[in-house]
Amino acid sequence: MTSLAPDLAGNPPDGPVVPGGPAAAAEPLESVETAELLGRAPRERRRPALSPSRANDFMQCPLLFRFRVVDRLPEPPSSAAARGTLVHSVLERLYDAPLGERTLDAAQAMLPGEWERLQEAEPRYAELFAGDAPGAEGPGTGGVQAWLDGAGDLLGTYFTLEDPNRLEPAEREMFVETQLEDGPLLRGIVDRLDVAPNGAMRVVDYKTGKSPRPQYQGSALFQMRFYGLVLWRERGEIPKMLQLVYLGDGQVLRAEPQEADLVAVEEQVRDLWSAITSAARTGQWTPRRTPLCGWCAHQAICPQFGGTPPEIPDGAVELALGISPEAVAS
Numbered sequence: 394m395t396s397l398a399p400d401l402a403g404n405p406p407d408g409p410v411v412p413g414g415p416a417a418a419a420e421p422l423e424s425v426e427t428a429e430l431l432g433r434a435p436r437e438r439r440r441p442a443l444s445p446s447r448a449n450d451f452m453q454c455p456l457l458f459r460f461r462v463v464d465r466l467p468e469p470p471s472s473a474a475a476r477g478t479l480v481h482s483v484l485e486r487l488y489d490a491p492l493g494e495r496t497l498d499a500a501q502a503m504l505p506g507e508w509e510r511l512q513e514a515e516p517r518y519a520e521l522f523a524g525d526a527p528g529a530e531g532p533g534t535g536g537v538q539a540w541l542d543g544a545g546d547l548l549g550t551y552f553t554l555e556d557p558n559r560l561e562p563a564e565r566e567m568f569v570e571t572q573l574e575d576g577p578l579l580r581g582i583v584d585r586l587d588v589a590p591n592g593a594m595r596v597v598d599y600k601t602g603k604s605p606r607p608q609y610q611g612s613a614l615f616q617m618r619f620y621g622l623v624l625w626r627e628r629g630e631i632p633k634m635l636q637l638v639y640l641g642d643g644q645v646l647r648a649e650p651q652e653a654d655l656v657a658v659e660e661q662v663r664d665l666w667s668a669i670t671s672a673a674r675t676g677q678w679t680p681r682r683t684p685l686c687g688w689c690a691h692q693a694i695c696p697q698f699g700g701t702p703p704e705i706p707d708g709a710v711e712l713a714l715g716i717s718p719e720a721v722a723s
Contacts, residue, residue, distance in 0.1 A: 441715040442570070442578035445616040448665055452612075455672055456680040456702065460691050463673075463705060463713045468690040470517045476544050477601040480640065481584065482507045483548060484599060485565045487557055495557040501545040508541065547601050547640040554638060554645060563588040571626040573659065577666040579623050593633035596620050603641035613637055614648060618658040621650045631655060673716040676705070 451458040460466045483503045487495050512518045522537050564586040572578050585597040596617060605613055617635035625631045637646040648654075672678050682697045694700040710718050 440578055441713060442580040443662065443666060443669075444579075444581045445619040446581075448619065448662065449612055449615070451665060451669055453683060453685060454681040454689075455668075456678045456695065457689065457691065458669070459672070459678040459705075460694075460702075463709050464703065465709075465713075466691065470515075470521055472521050472540060473602070475511070475518050475521060476540065476547070479504065479508055479511060479544050480547050480601050481566075481599055482511065483544075484551065484584075488560075488562055488565060492558050492561075497549060497552045500548045500552075504541050504544055504548075550640045550643045551599075551638070553643060560587065562586060563594075569620065569623045569627065571623045573626070573663065576659075576663050579619070579662065581620060581623065583620055583624075589633075592630070594624065594628075594630065595634040595636060596624065596632050597636045597638060600637055600639045601641060602639065604637075604639040604644035604646060610646065613646060615658065615661070617648060618650055618654055619662070622655045622658050622662070625655055669714065670716055673710050673714050674719045676718055678702075 447458060447462055450461055461468075483500055486503060486507070487500050490499060522540070562585045564583065567583040567586055568580070569583055570578065570580040583596055584599050587595040587597060589595070598617060598620075600613075614635075617637060621632045621635055631650055631652060633649065635648045635650055639646065680695055680697045686692065686695075686697065689695070692698040692700065694702050696702070710716060
């Protein structure tokens with residue numbers, strides 16, 4: 394069930410939203426997924442685990458998964474990804490303000506300061522606006538301000554979809570983790586968790602792009618059901634609502650997960666982990682050519698484009714995945 398599902402309180406999609414529990418206290422600067430994608434999270438920080446983003450990477454292309462998870466190859470910063478991180482940061486911190494003060498003007502006023510904070514945390518973001526050449530997003534071109542204005546437009550869309558003065562999230566940027574019996578450790582970051590007075594949970598994820606066409610909604614629903622599975626295993630209760638908020642076009646994708654849905658996702662995750670384990674042991678990280686290759690930063694070292702992948706560093710597979718590769722016969 395998708396966009397026509399009722400909201401957490403049983404209201405229609407355009408109806409009122411429901412206040413939740415107490416506001417969260419911990420506010421990490423960025424999600425685990427963003428830190429991993431940027432390649433700056435230390436490898437020894439925690440046990441190997443599978444996140445929904447990395448799971449989607451493997452399903453898209455096993456070699457891309459290897460480059461990001463095992464090799465941890467750096468990728469150039471993307472203005473779209475940076476803007477997404479910025480908007481997420483503002484939406485997280487917006488809920489620090491008291492009820493009645495969570496306005497669009499207040500949110501948009503936070504953008505310059507949050508952008509400075511993000512650049513301090515990840516200096517590579519500054520590279521996006523380093524050029525003065527014609528057409529570059531750099532000093533003297535108005536690129537930074539135009540880019541911030543674009544982030545402001547996304548915040549404006551958010552305020553047409555929800556009234557943050559009628560919400561008190563139970564959690565924001567919530568780290569979730571669960572160990573599947575005889576399976577992988579699962580983890581991720583939930584943008585927002587709302588809890589209704591009756592205890593019903595709504596998992597909310599912000600997307601700064603446009604909503605996918607119906608035939609491409611599978612990846613988005615997999616991510617949300619992944620989070621639903623982790624919360625179910627950890628809290629013993631199935632979330633009432635999984636909600637994706639697309640700020641690029643103002644669409645909201647909703648799903649009411651049933652136990653059978655989450656059991657199916659767990660089986661899919663187990664099958665996926667089995668495939669990852671096999672690739673890690675054999676070293677067969679098979680590239681897969683798809684339309685998404687056009688956005689890949691690693692074409693120069695991909696066999697699909699005539700490139701040669703680098704040798705995997707000694708111990709990198711065990712460090713990243715906790716799996717020992719098979720010895721190569723001499």
